[in-house]
Amino acid sequence: MQEKINLWNFNPIVEVRLTLLGIAVTVIAAALVAYEIGGALIEDLSTGTWTTLLTHLALAALVLFLVYGGLVYQLARLSHLKRLAAHRPVPKAQLETIYDKPAPSLTFLIPSYKEERSVVFMTIMSAALQECPNRRIALLIDDPAFPGNAKDAADLAQTRALPAQVQALLDEPNDRFQNELGAFRQRQAESSVVVGDELKNLARLYEGAADWISGHTKGYQPEDHAEHVYLFKILHQYRVAHLQRAQELRNCADSSIRRIEREYNRLATLFNVQITGFERKRYENLSHEPNKAMNLNAYIGLMGKSFRERADGVKNFLQETTVEDATLQIPAADYLITLDADSVLLPDYALRLIQIMEQPANASVAVAQTPYSAFPDPACTLERIAGATTDIQYIIHQGFTGHASTYWVGANALIRRRALDDIAERDIERGYPIQRFIQDRTVIEDTESSIDLVDRGWSLLNYPERLAYSATPPDFGSLLIQRRRWANGGLIILPKLLRYLVRRNTDRSKLMEGFFRIHYLVSIAAVNISLLVLLAIPLTDAIQSAWLPLTALPYFWLYRRDLMQLGYKGGDIVRVYALNLLLIPVNLGGVIKSVQQGLLKMKVPFVRTPKVGGRTAAPAFYILLEYLLVVHWLIGAGVDISNDRWAHGLFAAGNAALLFYAVYRFIGLRESREDISVAYQQSRQRRWRARTAVTATAQVIKTNHQ
Secondary structure (H helix, E strand, C coil): CCCCCCCCCCCHHHHHHHHHHHHHHHHHHHHHHHHHHHHHHHHHHHHCCHHHHHHHHHHHHHHHHHHHHHHHHHHHHHHHHHHHHHCCCCCHHHHHHHHHCCCCCEEEEEEECCCCHHHHHHHHHHHHCCCCCCEEEEEEECCCCCCCCHHHHHHHHHHHHHHHHHHHHHHHHHHHHHHHHHHHHHHHHCCCCCHHHHHHHHHHHHHHHHHHHHHHHCCCCCCCHHHHHHHHHHHHHHHHHHHHHHHHHHCCCCCCHHHHHHHHHHHHHHCCEEEEEECHHHCCCCCCCCCHHHHHHHHHCCCCEEEEEEEECCEEEEEECCCCCCCEEECCCCEEEEECCCEEECCCHHHHHHHHHCCHHHCCEEEEECCCEECCCCCCHHHHHHHHHHHHHHHHHHHHHCCCCCCCCCCEEEEEHHHHHHHCEEEEECCEEEEECCCCCCCCHHHHHHHHHHHCCCEEEECCCCCEEECCCCCHHHHHHHHHHHCCCHHHHHHHHHHHHHHCCCCHHHHHHHHHHHHHHHHHHHHHHHHHHHHHCCCCCCCCCCHHHHCCHHHHHHHHHHHHHCCCCCCHHHHHHHHHHHCHHHHHHHHHHHHHHHHHCCCCCCCCCCCCCCCCCCCHHHHHHHHHHHHHHHHHHHHHHHCCCHHHHHHHHHHHHHHHHHHHHHHCHHHHHHHHHHHHHHHHHHHHHHHHHHHHHHHHHHHHHC
């Protein structure tokens, strides 16, 4: 499978210079625009034209924030390129010294809610095949414990059976390699080790591991691009690596006993993993808050303890007890990886990140991760373009690390357990004590927890390689749920971030940290509102400046270059822009929910992104808003042109055309009609049920009265 990066000549040094050029052009153009707006403001003050003054102030604010966003992207890109040029992966031999001594313990936490079996299976397998010793996997099933229909019951039964099925699959090769390790240790004890024979035996064992992978994948036909990544970037590469290791050992004329012992230890860990399932909703005294954060928190709070299950009527409870009396024991772990059920990791993900975390210089690092990339080569255009925005975000997040501004991206993060204990909070839910390690105040729980960690003196980092992949919603309905959720919470977290920044010294590094962190929290609200205002009101009438579009040109130019370097087409920059127009109502919907939550001091329900087959219907309200925006911008363009405001009129008309393209290409005209029709029918049914209930109640009252 072809990787989605470096598909054309990519020279980091050249890209650094081009980025510096883009930053210079942006700053100079912004300064010239500021000079013109400043002159207009002085004239407004001297003439007392207050309406025009307010218009120019609004324009200044909008231009300032759009320039701010462009500079954030370009500075993050610059930081990413410098980190990429300086990056030297640790040699595999050095990484594998972890097999020479007791390794730190690692637990994968995979939160799952009504996922397809095949999706969860790939995620579990990608965790199980990690080249890292001393690991466990816990599938945290969050489906309703008592399903309301036969289909949900059958799906839940399949999910519950998955841990045992994968465990049985891996036990066969694991038993063989454990026996081989035991036999080698016996030969060591008897001083009967023959180096040449051991090397040949190790080569045969690695070939056996490769044969097991071949048998597992025999006849396997990927049904989509995600399964293609799983087959070729994980299983196939895993098999090839084993064969290469076998060949290396066969060609090795001599080797130390230490190297041989390490190879046996490594083989014994390849398939040695404990896989379990856990359902918090089966127990009355655990959190039942309907969100991913509390699913994780409930399990993390149990780790390192022993429990006895106790029934009280129809309710079950977990009661902490001694090891001897326990019916449930949950081992502690030094590190956790929270892995979304639609994500996969390349085999050396945990090995590389734990090696970084174990360095004495990184003792204060709480979270290490590689921000996930989109599964490449989807068949659906919407998924491909939405995936492009995800891949661009990878660059931005990598750049943030260069300025100590990393945000935890929860889909595949490696977390130091001690850091979570440091930010843990105790609370009461439904009368039962709970612990909150990861914040659930908003639906972007990892973002708020990032601020909690840095406020306690911890740091976060992004490793500059692409080692994780995650699914992108394949239709507008599911994308709407995801992006509305992402837009909800930044404004609520902002005050916490500002308090943290104010308490810190205002040296240059902290100023840059604030520069990036603040934009990350407010950009969705500010950018979408700014674009709406610019399209709705001809603020630029009095500022006929050629410099204004030049402030944005470097951003789009560099964005296009990055898309091409990631394997996309140059013309996809237009499709990305069209998608962003389509998401304006969605993003603002999330922002409004955030404001609502802040004012009412209540949590907004967590809505999970559907990961099942078929199309997810979009709410009719959002579909209608898309068409309303197209009409509004077209009417505005006509009014502008009739009043000789050609620049603003053409701007509005161009955006209307791109938005209609996005509706046609990313939603579909037929699908739009279907979603509106379904919503209308559901509304009629609700009104009919309401009238029926009122009539029935009135009849009962009348009968009783008689």
